[in-house]
Amino acid sequence: MTDQNNKPESLxxxxxxxxxxxxxxxxKHVGSLHAADDEMALQNxxxxxxxxGEAMSIWVVPSKAIxxxxxxxxxxxxxxxxxxxxxxxxxxxxxIPDEVGHM
Amino acid sequence: xxxxxxxxERPAPASAVEDPALLARFQARIDAxxxxxxxxxxxxxxxxxxxxxxxxxxxxxIIGMQPxxxxxxxxxxxxxxxQLLAKIQDEGGHGLYLYSAAETLGVSRxxxxxxLLSGKAKxxxxxxxxxxxxxxxxxxxxxxxxxxxxxxxxxxxxxxxPYARAMILICKEESFHQRQGYEIMMTLAKGTPKxxxxxxxxxxxxxxxxVMMFGPSDKDSVHSDQAMRWKIKRFTxxxxxxxxxxxxxxQAHYLGLTxxxxxxxxxxxxxxxxxxxxxxxxxWRVVKGEGPCNKQRLETRRKVHDxxxxxxxxxxxxxxxxxxxxxxxxx
Numbered sequence: 001m002t003d004q005n006n007k008p009e010s011l012x013x014x015x016x017x018x019x020x021x022x023x024x025x026x027x028k029h030v031g032s033l034h035a036a037d038d039e040m041a042l043q044n045x046x047x048x049x050x051x052x053g054e055a056m057s058i059w060v061v062p063s064k065a066i067x068x069x070x071x072x073x074x075x076x077x078x079x080x081x082x083x084x085x086x087x088x089x090x091x092x093x094x095x096i097p098d099e100v101g102h103m
Numbered sequence: 104x105x106x107x108x109x110x111x112e113r114p115a116p117a118s119a120v121e122d123p124a125l126l127a128r129f130q131a132r133i134d135a136x137x138x139x140x141x142x143x144x145x146x147x148x149x150x151x152x153x154x155x156x157x158x159x160x161x162x163x164x165i166i167g168m169q170p171x172x173x174x175x176x177x178x179x180x181x182x183x184x185x186q187l188l189a190k191i192q193d194e195g196g197h198g199l200y201l202y203s204a205a206e207t208l209g210v211s212r213x214x215x216x217x218x219l220l221s222g223k224a225k226x227x228x229x230x231x232x233x234x235x236x237x238x239x240x241x242x243x244x245x246x247x248x249x250x251x252x253x254x255x256x257x258x259x260x261x262x263x264x265p266y267a268r269a270m271i272l273i274c275k276e277e278s279f280h281q282r283q284g285y286e287i288m289m290t291l292a293k294g295t296p297k298x299x300x301x302x303x304x305x306x307x308x309x310x311x312x313x314v315m316m317f318g319p320s321d322k323d324s325v326h327s328d329q330a331m332r333w334k335i336k337r338f339t340x341x342x343x344x345x346x347x348x349x350x351x352x353x354q355a356h357y358l359g360l361t362x363x364x365x366x367x368x369x370x371x372x373x374x375x376x377x378x379x380x381x382x383x384x385x386x387w388r389v390v391k392g393e394g395p396c397n398k399q400r401l402e403t404r405r406k407v408h409d410x411x412x413x414x415x416x417x418x419x420x421x422x423x424x425x426x427x428x429x430x431x432x433x434x
Contacts, residue, residue, distance in 0.1 A: 011213070012419075014206070030268075030272070031200055031203050031204075031268075031269065031272070032203040032206070032207075033199065033203060034212060036418045036419050036421070036422035037422035037425060037426065039422075039425065040418060040422065047196075048196050048199050048200070049196075051189075051192060051193065051196060051276075052276075068142070070142065071140070071142045071143050071144075
């Protein structure tokens with residue numbers, strides 16, 4: 001902070017951190033961190049997010065690399081496929097007589 | 104650990120500056136217990152309140168490493184030293200979770216750290232008290248982290264998604280902090296008369312600052328109403344303080360220690376422990392920079408930041424070297 005020539009830490013790229021708690025489960029987003037490069041991001045993710053053996057596997061992804069849907073497109077994105085609009089995509093839409101048994 | 108709601112400046116009323124239709128839709132989402140996520144529309148005052156609260160909280164975690172670090176090299180056994188080291192690492196980690204949650208609101212890490220180092224940002228005033236004996240490490244875990252847990256559990260349901268998720272991570276780890284503190288107090292309280300006196304002395308010094316951690320009384324709290332409407336806050340300062348007192352007084356009795364409050368009484372009707380008057384003048388003195396350690400805490404933080412500059416530079420130089428080697432290998 002005192003030396004203007006120092007590159008401040010926040011100019012290091014932002015990475016998103018994903019953890020797989022154990023095999024059989026998907027990686028799940030837990031937070032983010034800054035790092036000078038990919039290797040340091042992985043090391044920092046280990047130190048910051050897995051102090052109690054929370055992960056069998058760690059992913060770090062440059063935040064820039066994530067392509068996200070925009071919140072104001074939510075209506076056109078989600079609404080056409082809601083249960084209200086397309087109830088016939090759900091099993092409960094179909095009436096099956098009780099005597100047929102579980103289906 | 105936790106930051107109290109401390110701001111002294113009142114933000115512009117939300118309704119004065121925002122589109123009423125957007126504002127109504129936002130409030131409806133909050134009322135429906137929907138979480139607000141980083142890319143969603145939000146009132147400017149909501150964003151500002153969260154940036155201030157989350158960053159104060161992050162700064163508190165970082166500054167909170169100092170009073171405990173004071174005893175790392177003098178812990179009474181290797182076991183206690185490892186436990187304390189793990190706790191201090193957690194505080195650092197909590198600070199980092201919170202800074203990254205604050206950054207989702209569009210503020211940079213550099214700006215937040217700059218506000219701490221310049222003295223512009225506030226952090227929890229509890230960390231401006233000194234840790235004079237080993238028993239203080241027990242009292243901090245038991246009382247300060249105990250108070251923090253009371254505050255942080257409702258924050259796990261805060262309306263802002265990234266803050267709520269950071270709080271869930273933090274709460275999981277915080278429970279160890281409180282239990283290790285109480286265990287230290289128990290060991291001392293059951294020890295020699297001198298050890299027990301140490302424990303009592305620590306309780307005497309940390310009790311009132313811990314009670315004040317919940318922030319000003321509801322009648323003097325600037326932001327409570329709006330923060331409650333926005334579900335950033337779920338309980339008032341006084342309600343949380345009461346929960347803490349009710350939980351902690353019997354724990355002190357179990358230790359055979361005396362709460363340093365001659366007016367403390369149990370009210371049979373309400374089933375609450377009622378404390379004597381709180382010295383808010385002391386609270387505001389410490390908030391405004393006149394606590395025993397304010398100057399030392401900031402000076403240490405600045406020194407650590409400056410002394411760490413070469414590490415950041417080395418990390419960058421090494422990253423650049425690795426990039427170059429990768430390019431050479433690819434060519």
